[in-house]
Amino acid sequence: xxxxxxxxxxxxxxxxxxxxxxxxxxxxxxxxxxxxxxxxxxxxxxxxxxxxxxxxxxxxxxxxxxxxxxxxxxxxxxxxxxxxxxxxxxxxxxxxxxxxxxxxxxxxxxxxxxxxxxxxxxxxxxxxxxxxxxxxxxxxxxxxxxxxxxxxxxxxxxxxxxxxxxxxxxxxxxxxxxxxxxxxxxxxxxxxxxxxxxxxxxxxxxxxxxxxxxxxxxxxxxxxxxxxxxxxxxxxxxxxxxxxxxxxxxxxxxxxxxxxxxxxxxxxxxxxxxxxxxxxxxxxxxxxxxxxxxxxxxxxxxxxxxxxxxxxxxxxxxxxxxxxxxxxxxxxxxx
Amino acid sequence: xxxxxxxxxxxxxxxxxxxxxxxxxxxxxxxxxxxxxxxxxxxxxxxxxxxxxxxxxxxxxxxxxxxxxxxxxxxxxxxxxxxxxxxxxxxxxxxxxxxxxxxxxxxxxxxxxxxxxxxxxxxxxxxxxxxxxxxxxxxxxxxxxxxxxxxxxxxxxxxxxxxxxxxxxxxxxxxxxxxxxxxxxxxxxxxxxxxxxxxxxxxxxxxxxxxxxxxxxxxxxxxxxxxxxxxxxxxxxxxxxxxxxxxxxxxxxxxxxxxxxxxxxxxxxxxxxxxxxxxxxxxxxxxxxxxxxxxxxxxxxxxxxxxxxxxxxxxxxxxxxxxxxxxxxxxxxxx
DNA sequence: ATTTGTCGTCGAACCGGTTCGACAGTAGGG
DNA sequence: CCCTACTGTCGAACCGGTTCGACGACAAAT
Numbered sequence: 001x002x003x004x005x006x007x008x009x010x011x012x013x014x015x016x017x018x019x020x021x022x023x024x025x026x027x028x029x030x031x032x033x034x035x036x037x038x039x040x041x042x043x044x045x046x047x048x049x050x051x052x053x054x055x056x057x058x059x060x061x062x063x064x065x066x067x068x069x070x071x072x073x074x075x076x077x078x079x080x081x082x083x084x085x086x087x088x089x090x091x092x093x094x095x096x097x098x099x100x101x102x103x104x105x106x107x108x109x110x111x112x113x114x115x116x117x118x119x120x121x122x123x124x125x126x127x128x129x130x131x132x133x134x135x136x137x138x139x140x141x142x143x144x145x146x147x148x149x150x151x152x153x154x155x156x157x158x159x160x161x162x163x164x165x166x167x168x169x170x171x172x173x174x175x176x177x178x179x180x181x182x183x184x185x186x187x188x189x190x191x192x193x194x195x196x197x198x199x200x201x202x203x204x205x206x207x208x209x210x211x212x213x214x215x216x217x218x219x220x221x222x223x224x225x226x227x228x229x230x231x232x233x234x235x236x237x238x239x240x241x242x243x244x245x246x247x248x249x250x251x252x253x254x255x256x257x258x259x260x261x262x263x264x265x266x267x268x269x270x271x272x273x274x275x276x277x278x279x280x281x282x283x284x285x286x287x288x289x290x291x292x293x294x295x296x297x298x299x300x301x302x303x304x305x306x307x308x309x310x311x312x313x314x315x316x317x318x319x320x321x322x323x324x325x326x327x328x329x330x331x332x333x334x335x
Numbered sequence: 336x337x338x339x340x341x342x343x344x345x346x347x348x349x350x351x352x353x354x355x356x357x358x359x360x361x362x363x364x365x366x367x368x369x370x371x372x373x374x375x376x377x378x379x380x381x382x383x384x385x386x387x388x389x390x391x392x393x394x395x396x397x398x399x400x401x402x403x404x405x406x407x408x409x410x411x412x413x414x415x416x417x418x419x420x421x422x423x424x425x426x427x428x429x430x431x432x433x434x435x436x437x438x439x440x441x442x443x444x445x446x447x448x449x450x451x452x453x454x455x456x457x458x459x460x461x462x463x464x465x466x467x468x469x470x471x472x473x474x475x476x477x478x479x480x481x482x483x484x485x486x487x488x489x490x491x492x493x494x495x496x497x498x499x500x501x502x503x504x505x506x507x508x509x510x511x512x513x514x515x516x517x518x519x520x521x522x523x524x525x526x527x528x529x530x531x532x533x534x535x536x537x538x539x540x541x542x543x544x545x546x547x548x549x550x551x552x553x554x555x556x557x558x559x560x561x562x563x564x565x566x567x568x569x570x571x572x573x574x575x576x577x578x579x580x581x582x583x584x585x586x587x588x589x590x591x592x593x594x595x596x597x598x599x600x601x602x603x604x605x606x607x608x609x610x611x612x613x614x615x616x617x618x619x620x621x622x623x624x625x626x627x628x629x630x631x632x633x634x635x636x637x638x639x640x641x642x643x644x645x646x647x648x649x650x651x652x653x654x655x656x657x658x659x660x661x662x663x664x665x666x667x668x669x670x
Numbered sequence: 671a672t673t674t675g676t677c678g679t680c681g682a683a684c685c686g687g688t689t690c691g692a693c694a695g696t697a698g699g700g
Numbered sequence: 701c702c703c704t705a706c707t708g709t710c711g712a713a714c715c716g717g718t719t720c721g722a723c724g725a726c727a728a729a730t
Contacts, residue, residue, distance in 0.1 A: 003449065003475070005686055016710050021688055028689095031708060048449040052396065053686035055387035056715045063433070070419065077412040077618065084405065087436040096452065098398070099434040101422040114338065114383040117431065140338070225620045254620050260595035283412065284619075285560045285589050340716055351680050356718055363719095366678060388716035391685045451686095 004045040012041040024049070055116070064095045064306065065118035067132065069105055069125045074190070075223055075249035078295070081279055082124055082146060085299035093307045095119075106131045113139040120310045122146070122302050126157075128194035142309040144302040148196050152321050156305035158298045161323035162197045165291040166205030166247075168328050169273045172289065173243045174212045176335055178271060180241040181209065183218040184251050191220075201247050201275070217241065221248035228254045236262060243271035243334060246288075252276060253284045271334035278329065288333040291326040298324060339380040347376040359384070390451070399430045399641065400453035402467065404440055404460045409525070410558055410584035413630070416614055417459055417481060420634035428642045430454075441466045448474040455645045457481070457637050461492075463529035477644040479637040483531050487656050491640035493633045496658035497532045497610075500626040501540030501582075503663050504608045507624065508578045509547045511670055513606060515576040516544065518553040519586050526555075536582050536610070552576065556583035563589045571597060578606035578669060581623075587611060588619040606669035613664065623668040626661045633659060 010017045015034060022028040023038045030038075041047075055061045066086060068079060087097045098118055102108040109132050112118055119141060123132055126147030136143045137153065144156040173181055183205060185191075186198045202218065209216045219235060222228045228250050236258070246252040252274045259266060266272050266287065274290040281290065305320055345352045350369060357363040358373045365373075376382075390396045401421060403414060422432045433453055437443040444467050447453055454476060458467055461482030471478045472488065479491040508516055518540060520526075521533045537553065544551045554570060557563045563585050571593070581587040587609045594601060601607050601622065609625040616625065640655055 003451070006688095007686075017687080018689075018711075019709055022709085025688080028709090029707060034708080046449070048446075050391070050686050051450040051452045052387045052390035053715090054688080056385070056391055056717085057686080057688040059715075061387065066434075075618075076415060076419075080411060080415050083434075084411075084436060087434065091437055096447070097434050097436075099401075099418075099422065099432050101419060101432075102426060111383075112431070114381070115386040116338070117386045225617050229620060253618075257591045257595055257620065260592055282560050283410075283588075285564060285592060341718095342716075352717080353681075353719075354679055357679085360718080363679085364677060369678080385716055388685090389718080391687085392716080392718040394685075 003050075004047045006047070006049065008045055009038065009041045009047050012045065013037040059116070061117060061119050062095050063098050063118045064090050064303070065109075065112045065121040066097050066099045067105060067109060067121060067123050068099065068101050069103075070101060071125075071190075071193070074125075074186075075253070077283065078249050078277075078280065079124065081277055081295035082299045085296035086122055086303055089300045089303035090307075093303065095303075095307070106135045109135045109139070113141050120144070120306045122299075122306060125195075126159075128196040130194075142306060144306040144309075146298050146302050148200070148321070148323070150196075152319065154319055156302065156309065156319055157321045158301045158305070159197065159323055160291075160293050160298065160326055162201040162326075163204035164323075165275060165326040166201040166203075167208045168291055168326060169245050169275070170205050170208040170212070170214065172273055172328060172334060173245070173271060174209075174214060176243075176271065178241075178243040178334075179214055180243075181214055181216050182235065182239065182241045182244040183216050184221040184235070184244065184246045184248050185218060186221065186248050187223055188220040198247075205245065221246070221251040223248070223250040225250075225254070229258055232258045233262070236264065239270075243273070246272065246274040249276065249280070252286060252288065255288075256284075256286065266333050267335045273334050281329075281331075287331055289329065289331045291328055293326075294324060338385075339382045341382070341384065343380055344373065344376045344382050347380065348372040394451070396452060396454050397430050398433050398453045399425050399638070400444075400447045400456040401432050401434045402440060402444060402456060402458050403434065403436050404438075405436060406460075406525075406528070409460075409521075410588070412618065413584050413615065414459065416612055416630035417634045420631035421457055421638055424635045424638035425642075428638065430638075430642070441470045444470045444474070448476050455479070455641045457634075457641060460530075463531040465529075477641060479641040479644075481633050481637050483535070483656070483658070485531075487654060489654055491637065491644070491654055492656045493636045493640070494532065494658055495626075495628050495633065495661055497536040497661075498539035499658075500610060500661040501536040501538075502543045503626055503661060504580050504610070505540050505543040505547070505549065507608060507663060508580070508606060508669060509544075509549060511578075511606065513549065513576075513578040513669075515550050515578075516552075517570065517574065517576045517579040518551050519556040519570075519579065519581045519583050520553060521556065521583050522558055523555040533582075540580065556581070556586040558583070558585040560585075560589070564593055567593045568597070571599065574605075578608070581607065581609040584611065584615070587621060587623065590623075591619075591621065601668050602670045608669050616664075616666075622666055624666045625664055627664055628661075629659060 006017050006020050010020045020038055023030045023035050090097050100108045121143045123145040126145040126149050128150050130149050133149055146158055148157055148159045185202050190198045222231045264270050272288045274288045276290050277293045277295050341352050341355050345355045355373055358365045358370050425432050435443045456478045458480040461480040461484050463485050465484050468484055481493055483492055483494045520537050525533045557566045599605050607623045609623045611625050612628045612630050
């Protein structure tokens with residue numbers, strides 16, 4: 001039952017350790033018969049190279065650190081949409097995922113990277129002034145982020161083009177003649193904390209609306225029930241607007257039942273557009289036209305960029321900052 | 336920028352490597368002044384022990400493998416409720432989480448454990464005849480599972496007592512005089528695949544209902560929109576029953592909007608009870624009385640048991656199989 | 671004064687791989 | 701037929717920690 005080492009394999013095949021190693025890696029040529037004997041020995045002993053030893057010898061762990069930040073004021077199921085594609089993409093490239101959810105992000109990054117537990121990291125939910133970035137800069141491992149920080153520096157950054165998303169949705173409503181619009185944004189705390197996507201979206205939307213002469217009333221949306229429903233009802237009580245832009249996962253998830261219960265029909269009584277991924281929409285059965293946030297695409301991009309930087313020669317290429325162009329999925333909820 | 340090793344620290348403090356190691360671990364006494372010199376050196380050099388080297392020397396990685404299986408026919412957000420508490424509990428015990436989502440579970444377990452990347456594993460979503468178990472048995476690392484397999488063997492197993500949950504909900508309806516009840520279960524495929532929780536719940540519920548003389552009409556619920564809504568409408572079209580037990584995340588998440596749209600009020604027109612965690616209920620704003628599934632409790636229990644087995648002496652104590660007693664949260668959706 | 675014990679430290683071996691340089695044997699080129 | 705080149709293999713060093721046994725210094729016990 002004791003796990004066998006490369007030494008056991010070597011002995012059994014009657015060769016030296018180095019020969020086994022070369023047979024495994026193919027970095028030197030090995031005669032046909034020797035290789036077969038080694039392979040047989042490996043099969044019989046059920047040998048698998050020890051990851052720690054290999055990491056020590058090669059200074060490569062084949063592990064990617066995935067740093068997730070869960071904020072109480074954010075809607076958790078959205079995160080999973082990033083995590084899964086990242087895990088899949090990593091595995092396809094031969095990497096495993098060390099998932100770190102510590103609340104003290106900077107400290108966690110420091111701990112994992114300085115002990116050499118990962119060859120590189122993906123940072124999720126990156127804030128404008130993300131405290132994990134200064135730590136990353138002192139480490140030698142490369143990093144890729146999802147979410148746009150103020151200074152991307154050496155890192156590959158991927159995010160949705162939220163400004164464009166805001167414009168697209170305003171256009172969509174403007175084309176249909178709406179003049180008064182409600183905008184529900186993420187919670188106020190998200191702005192204060194520096195969730196840049198929040199104000200990138202809002203600023204662009206407001207500016208675009210202004211250019212059309214559209215009046216926008218904007219609210220910071222809640223994220224916890226029963227507050228979400230209460231707030232929605234208050235907003236709808238006072239409503240004069242004909243359309244609603246929702247950039248808040250919790251609010252849009254709760255919207256169908258609130259609208260039903262008030263007898264407000266979409267799009268007849270109210271036009272609604274949002275910002276969410278296709279999967280998210282399915283999950284909550286959302287019948288609303290929305291800008292697709294493509295979490296799987298962003299996650300995969302991040303991993304691919306990171307992998308390139310980990311295997312590639314030093315400073316292989318300039319850091320990428322890619323704002324993915326949003327696409328709109330028309331589900332007919334505005335007219 | 337090059338990371339420093341214990342050798343660097345030793346040289347700088349004017350001692351030997353072993354002395355530094357002992358100063359770090361405290362396994363032998365070190366004089367006050369030497370320790371201070373070593374600590375100073377460590378601070379100045381920013382030294383952190385290399386995880387790979389330490390793992391090699393101690394055969395301890397301080398990593399827990401977390402094996403998650405995502406089935407297309409299951410509702411994904413539920414999984415996150417387990418993952419987060421597990422990650423937190425692991426960190427509190429000094430472990431990091433290697434999260435593995437490969438579809439080929441048995442192979443993944445084999446790969447991670449035989450290469451010694453983790454000291455132990457937590458298996459999520461364990462099936463009755465889970466193919467990962469035979470692999471686990473050939474490995475030396477301990478494992479804890481969430482979900483009850485046919486033969487728990489050497490492993491610690493934690494799950495909700497779904498049979499009891501079924502009985503509790505039937506009792507709840509029986510007490511209120513219901514004689515005809517709809518039961519919506521997980522998808523048929525879940526039964527075939529061996530998701531034991533599904534039939535443990537259903538069998539107990541049916542038996543309990545029979546003992547009361549309650550008639551139950553049972554349906555395999557869908558998990559993907561728009562099928563979920565379609566099916567619900569079909570079921571409600573034909574309904575003669577006065578109450579509904581829902582043991583299906585996707586269905587219960589979709590239920591409020593379907594009921595609203597049909598003008599069915601709860602509990603006036605229909606009593607509804609379900610099986611879901613408090614967090615899940617908040618997420619989807621579910622106003623239904625339900626049995627609490629306590630994913631956080633189960634996750635933490637699994638980690639704690641695993642940690643005990645990893646640090647403890649060989650075969651420290653008999654394997655635990657713990658079916659957590661369900662508690663009901665009355666939200667007044669049945670009368 | 672000698673023995674016994676404790677404290678603090680060091681050197682060396684070990685964990686399990688990878689990789690470099692050396693070398694014997696064989697093949698190809700002149 | 702000799703020299704060179706290449707193929708296949710081995711031994712040793714190394715990666716960066718931990719741990720065991722040894723040992724000198726000094727204190728306490730006899």
